[in-house]
Amino acid sequence: MTQPLLALSGLTKAYPGVVANKDVSFNILPGEVHALLGENGAGKSTLVKTIYGLVKPDSGTMLLNGAPFTPAEPRAARASGVAMVFQHFSLFDAMNVAENIALGMENPPPQREIAAQVRAVSDQYGLPLDPTRIVGELSAGERQRVEIIRCLLQDPKLLIMDEPTSVLTPQEVDILFKTLLKLSAEGTAILYISHKLEEIRALCENATVLRLGEVVGTCDPRTTSARDMAELMVGTALHVPERAARPAGDTILALKGLSAKAPHQFGTALRDITIDVQKGEVLGIGGVAGNGQDELVAALSGEMRTEAGMVNFGGESISHLGPNQRRKIGLLAAPEERMGHAAAPDMSLVENAVLTATTRKEFANKGFLNWRKARTFADDVITAFDVRTPGSNNAARSLSGGNLQKFVIGREIMQDPDVLVVNQPTWGVDASAAAAIRQALLDLAAKGAAVICISQDLDELMEISDRFAALNEGRLSDPRPAQGLSVEEIGLMLGGAHDMEVSHVDA
Amino acid sequence: MLMLEKRPQPSKIWTLAAPLLAVVLTMICGGLLFAALGKAPIETIRTIFFDPLFSEFAWFYRPQLLIKGAPLALIAIGLSFGFRAGIWNIGAEGQYIVGAICGAAVGLAFYPTESFLIFPLMVIAGVLGGTLWALIPGILKVKFDTNEILVSLMLVYVAEQLLASMALGALRNPDGMGFPGSRNLAKYDSASSWISENAGMHWGVVAAMIAVIFAYVTLSRHQFGFNVRLAGQSPRAARFAGVNPKLLVLVCMGISGGLAGAAGLFEVAGPAGQISIDFNVGYGFTAIIVAFLGRLHPIGILLAAGLMALTYIGGEIAQSNLGLPGAAIQLMQGMLLFFLLMVDVLTNYRLRFRQETTV
Numbered sequence: 001m002t003q004p005l006l007a008l009s010g011l012t013k014a015y016p017g018v019v020a021n022k023d024v025s026f027n028i029l030p031g032e033v034h035a036l037l038g039e040n041g042a043g044k045s046t047l048v049k050t051i052y053g054l055v056k057p058d059s060g061t062m063l064l065n066g067a068p069f070t071p072a073e074p075r076a077a078r079a080s081g082v083a084m085v086f087q088h089f090s091l092f093d094a095m096n097v098a099e100n101i102a103l104g105m106e107n108p109p110p111q112r113e114i115a116a117q118v119r120a121v122s123d124q125y126g127l128p129l130d131p132t133r134i135v136g137e138l139s140a141g142e143r144q145r146v147e148i149i150r151c152l153l154q155d156p157k158l159l160i161m162d163e164p165t166s167v168l169t170p171q172e173v174d175i176l177f178k179t180l181l182k183l184s185a186e187g188t189a190i191l192y193i194s195h196k197l198e199e200i201r202a203l204c205e206n207a208t209v210l211r212l213g214e215v216v217g218t219c220d221p222r223t224t225s226a227r228d229m230a231e232l233m234v235g236t237a238l239h240v241p242e243r244a245a246r247p248a249g250d251t252i253l254a255l256k257g258l259s260a261k262a263p264h265q266f267g268t269a270l271r272d273i274t275i276d277v278q279k280g281e282v283l284g285i286g287g288v289a290g291n292g293q294d295e296l297v298a299a300l301s302g303e304m305r306t307e308a309g310m311v312n313f314g315g316e317s318i319s320h321l322g323p324n325q326r327r328k329i330g331l332l333a334a335p336e337e338r339m340g341h342a343a344a345p346d347m348s349l350v351e352n353a354v355l356t357a358t359t360r361k362e363f364a365n366k367g368f369l370n371w372r373k374a375r376t377f378a379d380d381v382i383t384a385f386d387v388r389t390p391g392s393n394n395a396a397r398s399l400s401g402g403n404l405q406k407f408v409i410g411r412e413i414m415q416d417p418d419v420l421v422v423n424q425p426t427w428g429v430d431a432s433a434a435a436a437i438r439q440a441l442l443d444l445a446a447k448g449a450a451v452i453c454i455s456q457d458l459d460e461l462m463e464i465s466d467r468f469a470a471l472n473e474g475r476l477s478d479p480r481p482a483q484g485l486s487v488e489e490i491g492l493m494l495g496g497a498h499d500m501e502v503s504h505v506d507a
Numbered sequence: 508m509l510m511l512e513k514r515p516q517p518s519k520i521w522t523l524a525a526p527l528l529a530v531v532l533t534m535i536c537g538g539l540l541f542a543a544l545g546k547a548p549i550e551t552i553r554t555i556f557f558d559p560l561f562s563e564f565a566w567f568y569r570p571q572l573l574i575k576g577a578p579l580a581l582i583a584i585g586l587s588f589g590f591r592a593g594i595w596n597i598g599a600e601g602q603y604i605v606g607a608i609c610g611a612a613v614g615l616a617f618y619p620t621e622s623f624l625i626f627p628l629m630v631i632a633g634v635l636g637g638t639l640w641a642l643i644p645g646i647l648k649v650k651f652d653t654n655e656i657l658v659s660l661m662l663v664y665v666a667e668q669l670l671a672s673m674a675l676g677a678l679r680n681p682d683g684m685g686f687p688g689s690r691n692l693a694k695y696d697s698a699s700s701w702i703s704e705n706a707g708m709h710w711g712v713v714a715a716m717i718a719v720i721f722a723y724v725t726l727s728r729h730q731f732g733f734n735v736r737l738a739g740q741s742p743r744a745a746r747f748a749g750v751n752p753k754l755l756v757l758v759c760m761g762i763s764g765g766l767a768g769a770a771g772l773f774e775v776a777g778p779a780g781q782i783s784i785d786f787n788v789g790y791g792f793t794a795i796i797v798a799f800l801g802r803l804h805p806i807g808i809l810l811a812a813g814l815m816a817l818t819y820i821g822g823e824i825a826q827s828n829l830g831l832p833g834a835a836i837q838l839m840q841g842m843l844l845f846f847l848l849m850v851d852v853l854t855n856y857r858l859r860f861r862q863e864t865t866v
Contacts, residue, residue: 301747302749303746303747322749322751323746323747323748323749324748324749325749327749333747335747337743340741340743340744341741341743341744341747342744342747343741343744344737344740344741344744345740345741346516346517346740346741347736347737347740347741351733351737354733355737355744355747355748356747356748358730359749364730367729367730367731368728368729368730369728369729369730369733371728394516395515395516395517397515397516398515398516
């Protein structure tokens with residue numbers, strides 16, 4: 001048997017009040033693609049941070065090529081050949097690709113040399129990237145390539161990838177996988193974190209499943225069904241959202257030639273968006289990040305005002321109304337960014353309930369807030385949406401991403417909207433919570449509300465949408481019935497792969 | 508190795524303990540400073556912090572505490588709204604001056620008529636003067652995106668020139684034999700802000716108490732206070748919640764300017780008595796320290812204003828009785844803010860001692 005590249009044994013890390021990792025042991029073989037599966041809060045992040053030197057374990061050992069491996073900081077991990085691509089990119093929008101890559105290096109060579117290296121590596125792995133382009137102008141897929149190439153320049157032996165496909169089009173995912181398989185064939189081991197089980201089945205040879213910090217199983221994803229893996233991960237049978245057939249309702253929200261300038265330098269302009277949204281339907285809007293999603297949500301929520309007649313609710317123009325006036329008539333929204341947009345991180349959940357629910361839930365009497373009423377509402381949301389927190393007095397930032405998302409979506413749904421706009425409702429949310437959120441959206445539509453779900457997760461959109469439209473560079477495609485759409489058709493609607501080519505895989 | 512680790516949520520204990528620890532650290536380091544200057548450290552600290560309250564002459568100093576503390580509290584309360592919302596009005600000193608000029612001008616215009624209406628009119632004029640002076644940087648920020656820190660600060664110097672011009676020109680006492688300075692408003696019954704001069708009570712003290720209560724209720728119970736806190740913490744979430752950021756800038760600038768103007772009026776019609784070239788003594792700037800020392804919380808500001816007033820009065824005693832240089836007192840006041848900001852880190856972070864990893 002070959003010696004494992006990285007052997008973890010008995011890793012334990014406890015934080016006050018929670019054990020993030022408990023006696024975690026598994027091996028990663030040289031050149032294998034190893035999946036790390038688990039719900040949010042299962043301890044995946046802590047584990048990879050331990051390997052990457054960001055977290056020091058309380059006990060347990062790691063062996064890299066048979067030698068003890070205790071990286072004190074990421075620099076030491078990188079020096080030993082461990083590289084990581086984070087879920088959230090750490091790039092500077094205003095700098096170009098080569099400058100960004102130089103920033104991550106210990107002793108950066110001159111720009112010209114970096115540019116040459118970037119070209120060489122990107123050519124070798126089929127990840128075309130112009131080193132002189134400004135990062136702010138790149139698509140999410142291209143930004144990810146910057147991060148990957150940054151790692152590849154270090155010639156890593158182990159590449160850790162944290163949910164890499166959540167921002168890619170299907171075509172881009174294909175190309176990424178080819179790159180990863182090529183790397184793996186050359187002997188680089190890949191630790192692949194994802195909750196998209198089909199991907200893991202297509203890519204990985206081995207999977208380790210974490211639940212509540214412990215290894216609960218290992219499997220060969222190629223021979224295990226996605227459903228079995230999900231149930232292993234969640235620990236219970238997985239609930240698949242159900243949808244009731246519903247008749248087409250009256251048009252409640254109509255966008256007519258909605259156009260708006262980009263609100264800031266790296267924003268996207270909205271161009272001539274026209275669509276009718278009917279009561280009781282779920283309209284799915286797909287698209288790669290940065291194609292106008294944030295701007296569309298802002299134009300609907302009222303954060304961005306538009307010209308009269310562009311946004312119409314129940315037959316009347318509401319383009320000039322502010323967020324609270326729109327809430328009053330029943331148009332609610334949940335933006336993508338939870339921390340600092342949909343919720344204030346340092347405020348309690350009660351205060352975060354006041355953030356959007358004051359108008360409809362009447363927390364205020366002549367401007368004076370009724371905190372008891374707000375607390376009751378926050379507690380109701382916490383109960384109804386199974387938000388895991390010690391109590392509604394806790395700060396929003398103390399919640400995990402998935403739990404805060406459940407709170408944010410629940411807060412809007414429990415205000416009984418007529419139209420609900422959600423952007424990336426299950427981004428970074430574990431499988432069971434995501435299923436619960438989707439079910440809640442479907443239930444809301446079944447009660448007669450219109451739901452506009454903007455997402456980059458195509459599986460999600462196919463699962464819940466009645467109609468599907470794609471957002472590409474600020475333009476919205478004509479909506480098509482979601483049933484029967486193939487992945488290829490959707491990919492083309494999304495604008496295909498953004499100037500990518502397939503890796504030159506040698507035979 | 509010493510590490511800072513972010514707390515999941517702000518520590519309640521440290522929110523309260525940080526200012527106290529800062530005061531203790533200031534006493535210790537201030538003591539060392541005084542020792543280095545050749546003064547007995549403990550005696551000096553006692554003179555500054557305890558003599559104004561508990562010495563045999565405390566009957567004289569206690570009213571002084573009210574007189575010095577009231578304008579500080581009043582201005583700091585106003586500033587705390589803007590500071591919480593991330594709007595930095597640094598020019599309260601200027602608004603204080605303009606409020607005093609406007610209020611005094613109204614009072615002097617009625618001289619020597621006696622009427623109970625005069626003083627309320629002066630208060631209104633003072634508030635309006637301060638508000639309008641503060642709205643200049645506010646409107647410039649909203650319209651042209653100028654930096655309110657710079658504009659409000661520069662307007663302090665404009666206000667000082669305006670003050671000198673008034674003391675020498677329009678508001679000069681016609682019976683003053685050519686000396687600069689206006690008539691003494693404190694000696695003009697209808698215009699005096701004194702309630703009881705011996706007790707140090709004037710309407711400014713009352714106004715400061717009302718402002719504290721008003722601010723407390725607004726921040727904790729009212730939608731406006733919620734919007735202010737939200738805008739300071741998460742500007743994007745505030746817009747999502749329907750807060751109009753431009754309106755918020757104007758309202759916060761207006762509140763801070765209005766209260767600073769009121770403080771100026773109460774001062775000129777009472778403790779100072781008249782518009783003079785050197786009427787302003789830096790309350791507007793010290794109030795910034797008071798606002799932060801009080802953690803931008805109304806009750807905290809009240810206590811902090813008392814503490815600052817204490818160091819002012821105690822500092823004066825130390826200067827006259829022990830020959831301590833005035834700069835040393837200012838240094839100690841600066842230390843107080845410095846230590847507060849330093850200890851403040853502990854509210855959101857915890858200290859961890861970590862062993863160096865041995866390889």
